[in-house]
Amino acid sequence: MHEKIIILDFGSQTTQLIGRRVRDLSTYCEIVPYNKFPFEDETVKGVILSGSPFSVNDHDAFKIDLKDIRGKYPVLGICYGAQLMVSESGGEVSQPDSREYGRAHLNIFESNDPLFANLSQNSEVWMSHGDTIVNAPENFTLTASTEDVKWAAYKINGEKTWGVQFHPEVYHTEQGTALLSNFLDICGMKRDWTPASFIESTVRELKEELGDDKVILALSGGVDSSVTAVLLNRAIGKNLTCVFVDHGLLRKNEFETVLDDYEHLGLNVIGVDAKQHFYKELEGVTDPEEKRKIIGKGFIDVFEREAHKLKDIKWLAQGTIYPDIIESLSITGVTIKSHHNVGGLPEKMNLKLCEPLKLLFKDEVRKIGLELGMRPGLIHRHPFPGPGLGIRILGAITPEKVRIAQEADDIFISGLREYGLYDKVWQAGAILLPVQSVGVMGDERTYENTIALRSVTSTDAMTADWSRLPYEFLAKVSNEIINKVQGVNRVVLDISSKPPATIEWE
Numbered sequence: 364m365h366e367k368i369i370i371l372d373f374g375s376q377t378t379q380l381i382g383r384r385v386r387d388l389s390t391y392c393e394i395v396p397y398n399k400f401p402f403e404d405e406t407v408k409g410v411i412l413s414g415s416p417f418s419v420n421d422h423d424a425f426k427i428d429l430k431d432i433r434g435k436y437p438v439l440g441i442c443y444g445a446q447l448m449v450s451e452s453g454g455e456v457s458q459p460d461s462r463e464y465g466r467a468h469l470n471i472f473e474s475n476d477p478l479f480a481n482l483s484q485n486s487e488v489w490m491s492h493g494d495t496i497v498n499a500p501e502n503f504t505l506t507a508s509t510e511d512v513k514w515a516a517y518k519i520n521g522e523k524t525w526g527v528q529f530h531p532e533v534y535h536t537e538q539g540t541a542l543l544s545n546f547l548d549i550c551g552m553k554r555d556w557t558p559a560s561f562i563e564s565t566v567r568e569l570k571e572e573l574g575d576d577k578v579i580l581a582l583s584g585g586v587d588s589s590v591t592a593v594l595l596n597r598a599i600g601k602n603l604t605c606v607f608v609d610h611g612l613l614r615k616n617e618f619e620t621v622l623d624d625y626e627h628l629g630l631n632v633i634g635v636d637a638k639q640h641f642y643k644e645l646e647g648v649t650d651p652e653e654k655r656k657i658i659g660k661g662f663i664d665v666f667e668r669e670a671h672k673l674k675d676i677k678w679l680a681q682g683t684i685y686p687d688i689i690e691s692l693s694i695t696g697v698t699i700k701s702h703h704n705v706g707g708l709p710e711k712m713n714l715k716l717c718e719p720l721k722l723l724f725k726d727e728v729r730k731i732g733l734e735l736g737m738r739p740g741l742i743h744r745h746p747f748p749g750p751g752l753g754i755r756i757l758g759a760i761t762p763e764k765v766r767i768a769q770e771a772d773d774i775f776i777s778g779l780r781e782y783g784l785y786d787k788v789w790q791a792g793a794i795l796l797p798v799q800s801v802g803v804m805g806d807e808r809t810y811e812n813t814i815a816l817r818s819v820t821s822t823d824a825m826t827a828d829w830s831r832l833p834y835e836f837l838a839k840v841s842n843e844i845i846n847k848v849q850g851v852n853r854v855v856l857d858i859s860s861k862p863p864a865t866i867e868w869e
């Protein structure tokens with residue numbers, strides 16, 4: 364077992380970023396809801412308290428008793444986390460007249476403080492708070508200020524406990540990574556979290572957990588489930604059967620290409636054509652969440668049916684990764700989208716779940732795939748959502764709309780490859796809108812569908828920006844779609860970032 368840092372999540376938008384920074388420092392960490400601290404886990408070596416949308420003075424703010432944590436582990440409170448320790452200890456946090464968002468400069472008073480080891484004076488830090496610490500109890504030592512904020516950082520005497528009002532996890536805090544690294548040193552972390560160590564420990568744990576049990580893996584052709592397949596294949600070999608479902612919402616020719624690919628990897632794969640089943644279940648359904656749930660359930664129906672045919676299957680493995688879970692089960696109670704493989708799973712399922720990548724971010728999964736010796740072309744594929752074109756065809760799904768979406772998508776993606784742009788974007792696809800408009804083609808009036816092109820840059824799909832694709836390329840793609848895809852007479856471009864939009868439209 365790897366020693367780990369626990370990040371207690373009080374609901375901040377940047378909690379995931381803390382996790383990523385810590386992992387980037389070769390240290391294993393887990394993000395857990397603020398009230399789910401794993402007291403029994405002996406591998407915990409330090410604790411970070413995240414920010415929060417709440418004010419510590421709110422009635423319904425997330426609160427916990429910190430007495431079992433402080434003093435027992437090194438603790439770093441960030442923003443709300445820092446404010447919480449002050450208010451819990453009898454200090455005062457209140458709302459000043461002005462909020463503080465954006466850049467500030469840090470004036471360090473205690474340069475011998477190990478949290479500030481090797482940090483230089485007056486570096487830029489990023490602030491995002493409405494509340495401020497006004498008074499701290501006597502055993503709190505002020506260690507740094509900014510021009511506007513007195514209590515920008517503190518240390519609690521006699522404990523390995525620190526608080527910072529700024530956000531070391533965000534890119535704009537110049538020495539944020541160095542500060543987090545100092546905290547990891549304080550916790551005595553060994554920095555031994557690497558792709559090779561992950562593979563070694565995961566294969567060992569899978570062998571122990573699965574023993575001689577038989578497993579089916581939901582394989583999609585995507586990066587996450589392919590890496591899962593190779594890991595499981597190493598752990599249990601012939602006891603693994605992969606099931607690839609054609610729900611009729613895949614990309615053009617995807618089913619055939621993927622099956623062919625996997626044969627070369629030496630995996631045992633069954634392709635299931637379930638198109639008609641899915642089309643029937645989805646008939647007339649327009650609500651995005653309902654569509655997601657139907658597709659999620661459809662997948663499980665197929666997996667259970669296949670498991671039954673194969674006999675003695677005990678486990679369903681999936682390529683679930685960390686963001687799938689984080690986005691589906693937000694602790695503030697707001698679900699953005701039910702990912703088909705998490706929130707979309709039926710409550711009662713006859714198979715046990717095996718998800719060896721469920722705590723990894725996408726870029727970590729890619730590193731592990733490369734370390735496993737998988738083909739870079741496969742590892743660098745764009746993500747493609749499990750519900751597929753089902754969430755890119757807005758409104759009700761019909762086979763005819765699937766054809767339109769597939770052809771438009773194929774022209775867009777082939778174009779990206781042809782122009783050498785494919786590897787420069789995180790993900791791209793064509794969205795079929797439920798909007799018809801008037802056009803003129805060969806002197807005839809048309810009244811046809813609209814395709815929106817969606818292409819984004821990102822590092823983890825948690826935030827994203829629209830890709831600045833060359834006009835010349837966009838002109839070619841638009842032209843080709845309108846000329847070749849029957850039923851489309853207009854192409855538009857999506858120029859929204861995430862947030863506030865999301866990558867997929869549903």
Ligand SMILES: Nc1ncnc2c1ncn2[C@@H]1O[C@H](COP(=O)(O)OP(=O)(O)OP(=O)(O)O)[C@@H](O)[C@H]1O
Nearest residue numbers: 581582583585586587588607608681682746747749
């Ligand atoms: N057509 C499919 N057949 C079987 N399983 C699927 C299918 N589509 C998705 N899944 C399952 O759902 C999981 C989540 O899908 P997701 O798209 O997030 O991951 P992926 O397809 O493995 O990778 P990528 O994000 O690169 O597309 C997959 O890892 C896989 O286990």
Ligand SMILES: O=c1[nH]c(=O)c2[nH+]cn([C@@H]3O[C@H](COP(=O)(O)O)[C@@H](O)[C@H]3O)c2[nH]1
Nearest residue numbers: 701702703746747748749750824865866867
């Ligand atoms: O397997 C999946 N099942 C889903 O239900 C699902 N919904 C979104 N996505 C993918 O997740 C990333 C973030 O997407 P959003 O910005 O649309 O939430 C993007 O990469 C999306 O393609 C999904 N993947």
Ligand SMILES: NC(=O)CC[C@H](N)C(=O)O
Nearest residue numbers: 414415442443492493494
């Ligand atoms: N980013 C945060 O943690 C903000 C904490 C608190 N909501 C404030 O506005 O001060």
Ligand SMILES: [Mg+2]
Nearest residue numbers: 585747748749
């Ligand atoms: Mg996928």
